[in-house]
Amino acid sequence: MIKAHPSDALLHSYVAGDLNSASGLVVSTHLDMCPHCKRMANVIEEELTAAMAAETENGAPTDGLGDDDMQLMLDAIFSSAAPDEGLVTTKTTNDGLIYLDGKRFQLPRSLARQQERIGPWNKMMGNMWRAPINLGTDEVANLIYMGSGTSVPEHTHKGTELQLVINGSFSDEYGHYHDGDLLFLDGTHQHTPHTSDEDCLILAVMDGPLHFTSGISRLLNPFSSLFFR
Ligand SMILES: [Zn+2]
Incomplete structure (x- = not known):
């Protein structure tokens, strides 16, 4: 049973992609091990995505989401879902x-x-x-x-x-x-x-x-x- 979790502030920074690679690696590794924080991170991510979508809608008064908006939202989702993308990822056949x-x-x-x-x-x-x-x-x-x-x-x-x-x-x-x-x-x-x-x-x-x-x-x-x- 995990007792020590990242603070809300740290989790927010992680989801927003504000952490550098090293701290991001610690948090994402914790999320691999902690279903509770993984759920929290998903909720934060949905909130951030909704906030961004609202901004996009306000900026462009169209009916619903156009293809461009959808692409923007997808980009936002994936950039926040993978905040460790700042790391140069290499194909690895290692077994971990x-x-x-x-x-x-x-x-x-x-x-x-x-x-x-x-x-x-x-x-x-x-x-x-x-x-x-x-x-x-x-x-x-x-x-x-x-x-x-x-x-x-x-x-x-x-x-x-x-x-x-x-x-x-x-x-x-x-x-x-x-x-x-x-x-x-x-x-x-x-x-x-x-x-x-x-x-x-x-x-x-x-x-x-x-x-x-x-x-x-x-x-x-x-x-x-x-x-x-
Ligand atoms: Zn946790």
């Missing part, structure tokens, strides 16, 4: 599977489409691994794998970060998160994410580095680019 730590993970559809853009896995610390996703935006998108019993030192965020649990679970001071949970984090969140018995695969998009806050981990701050880029 990744193998980590002897385990197999099935990527949700939106993420599987970007599989060719997922770079090599690099070890960050302990049993924590990262693979960049090259989306060509200013935001940094990474897949992060935390083995069981892994912990990230306490930190806050200099920018904002969207985190989506793809598979597994992790916890922090605010809660316990499972497949499909989407978290929005910024400078107001100080936390220590950790896994317990289960491992966790996360999609993370951030527009600024972490800032480590406690004890000796403050020494990591000069290296916080480890987590950013």
